Amino acid sequence: MRHVNVPDDIVSALRKHMGEPAATPKRTGGEKSKYIPVIATVGGKSVRTTIVPAGGGKYRMQINTALRKAAGVDWGDPVTVELRIDLASRAVPVPADLRAALAKHRKARQGFQEMPPGHRRQFLLWLGASKNPETRRKHLDRAIDHLVERALLKSR
Secondary structure (H helix, E strand, O other), rough: OOOEEOOHHHHHHHHHHHHOOOOOOOOOOOOOOOOOOEEEEOOOOEEEEEEEEEEEEEEEEOOHHHHHHHHHOOOOOOOOOOEEEOOOOOOOOOOHHHHHHHOOOOHHHHHHHHOHHHHHHHHHHHHHHHOOOHHHHHHHHOOOOOOOOHHHHOOO
């Protein structure tokens, strides 16, 4: 996975478009950095992604293989990226079968609630990818086991 450093003036403009102060103070202590959701277009291919803090008040955006190939670039090559703020929700709904299982398993529910948002999203996408009922049941069982283990390891 490659990345593109996002110039400060672009970050300021995106923040302003989001209705936030253009200048964001550098991280201090336990303060959380702010992620910027965008739609990036590279080489005619668009993708929903996030501009993330890179340290020292700088930001970067990951360029996945599909985008890199669409642009015909690799490490060190100059690339043109078009960015638009993405204000659409990125929430993935919790499926009914998982909600029911979490209601029965307190530790699994705790493990699910403690997951960072990005991890939770990928977890839900993985679970939702199983269409066959038997596969779905196996994935749900594995998911509950994973969540219980997460909660138990976290409580140590």
